[in-house]
Amino acid sequence: MKASVFITLKSGVLDPQGKAIEGALHGLGFEDVSGVRQGKLIEIELSETDEAKARADVERMCERLLANPVMESYRIELSA
């Protein structure tokens, strides 16, 4: 089973990297972009085949290592 974890900064948290990308896009002539935010995408292969167990495992990985729950939120997608 394959898990994709999408980690994004919570909406109130300043994102200087996103701001830098936005400025660079403006400089390249893409004037109509705004609200650029950069997050992380982590892909994991699991030998677990039960979807509920795999999801619970990945949630524990997020809480313990992958995300900072103070500043970041995460979303998990599983596929066979």
Next chain:
Amino acid sequence: MKASVFITLKSGVLDPQGKAIEGALHGLGFEDVSGVRQGKLIEIELSETDEAKARADVERMCERLLANPVMESYRIELSA
């Protein structure tokens, strides 16, 4: 219109950051994980409302700034 861009390293490209995450997960007792890869997720707000034009714009942003087409591939998702 909101665009989410998922940028991942191509499959043959070494991913030391993914390997480091995998090692840390093993150290925390998550023994059944493998093939960990880290990518980027970039969210962009566009004032463009036409989906085809928005997609073409975001593809140009990827080619010119967001992704390194030699080592990375990208996938674009648009939502209203």
